[in-house]
Amino acid sequence: VDGPDRQVWEFPANPEDQICANRVGDTWLLGGDPLPPMSQAGNSITVFDGYGQVFEVIDPLDRDATAGGDLNVIVAPMPGLVKAVFAKAGDVVAEGDRLAILEAMKMEHSLLAARDGIVAEVLAVAGDQVEAGAALVRLEES
Numbered sequence: 001v002d003g004p005d006r007q008v009w010e011f012p013a014n015p016e017d018q019i020c021a022n023r024v025g026d027t028w029l030l031g032g033d034p035l036p037p038m039s040q041a042g043n044s045i046t047v048f049d050g051y052g053q054v055f056e057v058i059d060p061l062d063r064d065a066t067a068g069g070d071l072n073v074i075v076a077p078m079p080g081l082v083k084a085v086f087a088k089a090g091d092v093v094a095e096g097d098r099l100a101i102l103e104a105m106k107m108e109h110s111l112l113a114a115r116d117g118i119v120a121e122v123l124a125v126a127g128d129q130v131e132a133g134a135a136l137v138r139l140e141e142s
Contacts, residue, residue: 071114074137080104082128087137091119099137100124117141 005023021030028035036049043057076082083101087093093113100111117139124136 072117072120072139073135074099074111074114074139076102076104076111076130076132076134076136077109078102078104078132080109080130082124082126082130082136083108084126085122085124085136087119087122089119089122093117093119093139102130102136111136113139115139 007021009019009021011017019031021028023029036047038045038047040046045055045057047053047055080102081104083103085100087099093099093116095113095115097113098110099113099119102109102111118141119137120140121138122136123138124130124134130136
């Protein structure tokens with residue numbers, strides 16, 4: 001990044017190749033070519049090129065716990081530092097109870113119980129550095 005109006009992008013496979021992005025007024029030029037106009041409404045970004053393309057911005061923390069996956073395991077949605085664990089084996093929890101806090105991307109994220117149950121096992125402690133998808137708490141049926 002060279003500033004708010006200029007960025008230089010390098011490619012790890014070939015570091016001598018670079019692309020410059022420059023803002024001129026309200027338009028960004030990528031390698032000297034203007035980028036197509038776009039519009040953002042909520043989580044949808046529409047790029048007006050050809051027939052237009054719509055992209056959805058996905059928040060990795062905004063997920064429906066009932067949409068699939070194992071509701072018995074609370075996992076880290078992204079790599080981060082476990083700041084606190086509130087659950088203990090044997091605790092009875094209700095859907096939505098805060099079980100742990102993960103610090104990621106300079107923010108603290110509460111990890112909640114996806115369903116009612118009993119804490120069967122706590123797999124992380126405060127201070128653990130975890131990868132995305134790491135199991136932190138396992139529930140059993142109540």
